[in-house]
Amino acid sequence: MARKTYIDDTAIVHPTAEIGEGSMIWNWTKIRERAVVGVDCNIGQSAYVDFETRIGDRCKIQNGVSVYHGVTIGNDVFVGPNATFTNDLRPRAHAEDWQIEKTIVEDGASVGANSTIVCGVTLGRHCMVGAGAVVTADVPPHALVLGCPARVVDYVTMAGHRLHVSPADGLPDSDRLNDKKLQGS
Numbered sequence: 731m732a733r734k735t736y737i738d739d740t741a742i743v744h745p746t747a748e749i750g751e752g753s754m755i756w757n758w759t760k761i762r763e764r765a766v767v768g769v770d771c772n773i774g775q776s777a778y779v780d781f782e783t784r785i786g787d788r789c790k791i792q793n794g795v796s797v798y799h800g801v802t803i804g805n806d807v808f809v810g811p812n813a814t815f816t817n818d819l820r821p822r823a824h825a826e827d828w829q830i831e832k833t834i835v836e837d838g839a840s841v842g843a844n845s846t847i848v849c850g851v852t853l854g855r856h857c858m859v860g861a862g863a864v865v866t867a868d869v870p871p872h873a874l875v876l877g878c879p880a881r882v883v884d885y886v887t888m889a890g891h892r893l894h895v896s897p898a899d900g901l902p903d904s905d906r907l908n909d910k911k912l913q914g915s
């Protein structure tokens with residue numbers, strides 16, 4: 731049976747945007763020109779998906795999140811409520827030639843509520859950004875980062891459990907990280 735796609739009556743989805751099968755677009759959310767949202771995603775209330783951005787499959791983008799042009803989101807990504815992406819490193823209201831700084835969120839990453847992702851970084855696969863963190867540098871795969879500026883404090887498994895290891899020891903063995911298999915991996 732085909733999975734049902736739901737677009738709330740109050741959402742504005744541009745006719746050129748692609749919404750994957752089984753995805754849900756909730757109240758007062760805007761999906762702009764040529765944006766692509768994968769299958770089985772949940773895009774919460776009052777979210778904004780900028781033109782030509784890509785969100786992968788099975789993502790959860792919570793209420794109040796803006797995915798600006800230049801931000802690319804992989805599969806199985808969780809973005810917590812009111813997390814903030816950016817795309818202009820040195821903003822000026824009067825600048826006429828500002829450049830987009832890209833941000834990449836790799837598969838399986840989670841971004842905590844109310845965190846800020848300063849543009850130009852990659853959030854590595856299955857990493858976890860703690861609530862309220864300000865990310866200013868690349869986050870390694872499976873790393874847990876906290877604070878302002880965000881620092882690696884630990885590593886987390888596929889399922890999101892902390893391993894309580896020293897960040898100085900680097901990425902733990904895959905046996906310890908792979909406690910869950912994701913669809914499509």
Ligand SMILES: CC(C)(COP(=O)(O)OP(=O)(O)OC[C@H]1O[C@@H](n2cnc3c(N)ncnc32)[C@H](O)[C@@H]1OP(=O)(O)O)[C@@H](O)C(=O)NCCC(=O)NCCS
Nearest residue numbers: 810811841842843844858859860861862863874876877892
């Ligand atoms: C980072 C996180 C995963 C840590 O969980 P945890 O291991 O259970 O953490 P604990 O509650 O045991 O706290 C451990 C320490 O980290 C601190 N801490 C926890 N979360 C923190 C955060 N986001 N930023 C800074 N410090 C944090 C605690 O204060 C505690 O410090 P202490 O040892 O000095 O007392 C969790 O706190 C978090 O931020 N999750 C994201 C929640 C979220 O945004 N969800 C979105 C969907 S609603």
